[in-house]
């Protein structure tokens with residue numbers, strides 16, 4: 001849990017900045033990841049703004065060779081945390097109608113854990129690769145070509161696709177540049 005007590009900072013004037021070093025284990029994709037870096041907290045007129053860059057590594061499955069690998073992530077956080085309690089009077093504060101905004105709890109604890117988790121998930125590549133040059137799996141025998149080579153011949157092109165290729169070609173030649181079709185009047 002990355003929790004910071006901001007009761008002092010909430011009493012400070014607008015623009016006051018405090019920097020915190022983060023070094024905590026956060027559950028990002030199941031299993032803990034050590035998250036490290038620095039986060040700056042700034043007092044704004046209505047909130048505390050958190051901004052910083054953190055680094056971690058998560059275990060992912062390579063989209064090409066399907067092996068597990070450790071993927072480094074940079075997490076750039078920029079979030080606003082709204083207080084739920086007036087730090088001086090202790091009165092509860094009304095929350096603005098903003099979906100999904102982060103809050104500071106009634107003990108003046110600002111918890112970065114959920115923001116770190118969400119930003120880390122966004123930083124995970126859509127098609128993770130264990131290496132930019134990952135050779136992948138042999139489509140015929142399934143052998144991991146990063147670890148061994150096999151004796152399979154290069155796969156012949158799927159005949160269904162080559163038929164489709166001919167169709168597209170013939171269609172283009174028949175119709176010229178403009179695709180011909182019935183347009184529906186709406």
Ligand SMILES: [Zn+2]
Nearest residue numbers: 062065130134
């Ligand atoms: Zn791979």
Ligand SMILES: [Zn+2]
Nearest residue numbers: 138141150152
């Ligand atoms: Zn093979």
